[in-house]
Amino acid sequence: MATSDLSVGEMAARAGVPVSTLHYYEAEGLIESWRTAANHRRYDRSELRRIAIVRVALTVGVPLKEVKAVLDQVPRGKAVGKADWARAAEPWAVMLEEKIALLTRMRDQMGYCIGCGCLSLEACPLYNPDDRLAENGPGPRRWTGAEEERA
Numbered sequence: 001m002a003t004s005d006l007s008v009g010e011m012a013a014r015a016g017v018p019v020s021t022l023h024y025y026e027a028e029g030l031i032e033s034w035r036t037a038a039n040h041r042r043y044d045r046s047e048l049r050r051i052a053i054v055r056v057a058l059t060v061g062v063p064l065k066e067v068k069a070v071l072d073q074v075p076r077g078k079a080v081g082k083a084d085w086a087r088a089a090e091p092w093a094v095m096l097e098e099k100i101a102l103l104t105r106m107r108d109q110m111g112y113c114i115g116c117g118c119l120s121l122e123a124c125p126l127y128n129p130d131d132r133l134a135e136n137g138p139g140p141r142r143w144t145g146a147e148e149e150r151a
């Protein structure tokens, strides 16, 4: 075994995920392993970066299909550099900016109304008399920016 390779238990411990998660990620084509002569699974240490990206991306709501699409662009079988990762992540730039804007709006607006209770007609993002916003479509329309897009 090469020194950089990890057993499945070592990989799970280092990545902070259960062994079953490693098996799932592998079945989905997100990570790869190889087998020893004794048929023991081994992971190259570089797979840790892929797992980290998967975990963070899933945490912020990036669908697994999109995570895989990015990881598929990162070359295998050679040293992967910063430029390789940057090129693979390019398609995420707009999507991540939209998520950041949504989370920022949610943070700002939630804090705005907590403990207030005014439901101001001009300023309150929760103000929705007679549920009039339902006529424009479903969901949290002000928080998602759907109402601004209509204006």
Ligand code: FES
Binding pocket: 112, 113, 116, 117, 118, 119, 120, 123, 124, 125, 126, 127
């Ligand atoms: S309840 Fe006062 S601004 Fe929303």
